[in-house]
Amino acid sequence: MKNEIKKIIIEEFSKLITNIEDDFKKNYKKKNHNFLLSELDDEMTANMVFVSSFESKSGNAIQECARRIAILKYGKKNVPRIINPHNLDINNINIDEENLREQLLVTDVDLDNDKLQSGIQGFMTLNQAKGRGKNRTKCNVTQNTIKELLDLSKYKDGKIHLKPVDLAFFDGNDWNIIEIKAGGDLDSSNAPGNAKKMLTIYVGLNCKNSKLYFATIYHKDGEGNNWSGSIKKYLSYPDMFLIGSQFWNKILPDGINFKEFTKIYGEAIKEINLNSRLRLMIQDCIK
Structure with a gap:
């Protein structure tokens, strides 16, 4: 290995x-x-x-x-180039799978639907961290609460939609959808858009047995330290995060x-x- x-x-x-x-x-x-x-x-x-x-x-x-x-x-079967858990018919879609340099989510959910996007935005606004100091409330966008968003998968238009994903794999129990950044030091203007993109992909996957993670390839604040990042306002930490060693240990073969x-x-x-x-x-x- x-x-x-x-x-x-x-x-x-x-x-x-x-x-x-x-x-x-x-x-x-x-x-x-x-x-x-x-x-x-x-x-x-x-x-x-x-x-x-x-x-x-x-x-x-x-x-x-x-x-x-x-x-x-x-296993290769569980880390496919084309992520199609609902076995949607893509025979008429021109996808050169052998030359893909990314993974693609196949969905019949209209991810650009205004009501769907409004629903995600409303969910984020309701559950994001608020206030400061003693009055601060933690973010409530967790692996459990995001399941509410699957109701938005009803917005379909009879078409097949493709969405790039940084990394996706099935671990035997759940689909894991992972957004990968270097250190994850997003500025405050980029963080909400990144979180919304992740939640949109989650809705498109439309699987109850699925988890969503924001991952970094290294711990910018040093392994063992608390990780700081503006996206923690929009995704619950540490529930929705795989930082540095946590990310690699999630995907490395047993024994390494x-x-x-x-x-x-x-x-x-x-x-x-x-x-x-x-x-x-x-x-x-x-x-």
Whole structure:
């Protein structure tokens, strides 16, 4: 299993680094127009370009790693590309499943229906955290209360709708729908929209045996510490969250924990020569 996980990381992150290499010089040259960076030396600027590109483009690589790792634990049948728990007829829908780089939810619920969206918004407003200090009331959007939203699945229009999902798998008892972020440090303007999107997908899945999670690939406040994030106003913490090690331990095969996974990741990154390839990219730009 360790070798399988390493292979997954090597394959997905090799694609990522190649993608960064392809447009690194172009992105570096764009920084020449940013006067705020004019006093920084070329190597420092190039490092900033790499970090920015790595963080912005790593999302797809992480999602694919997570999906493939989840297959090791739950089996390919339970981590499908096409999520169609109600066996809806999609023979007339043109889906190139072999070339998909994401999972797709198939639903007959009209997720853009005004009444459905209004119902979700009303539910969020009623149950979100309110007040401050001693007068603060906790968010009541929990794995239990969101089942109320399944009543909104009645809004159907006779069509098939597709919705991208970061990660979805069936664990033998429940469908798990997971929104994946890097550190999860959303600003206050993005948090409600993100929560609403997640709840919309939950309604589209339309399964009583299902759970919804906001996950982060690392704990931005440090493992073992309380996680802070504006989305906690709209989703009950910790019930609706998988932060850092909790997320990876949820999908890692039995016998491999988060600590071991980080070691495997480090070994894989060394094997794809990330540091040497970064140095070559920088040298090629600043020479």
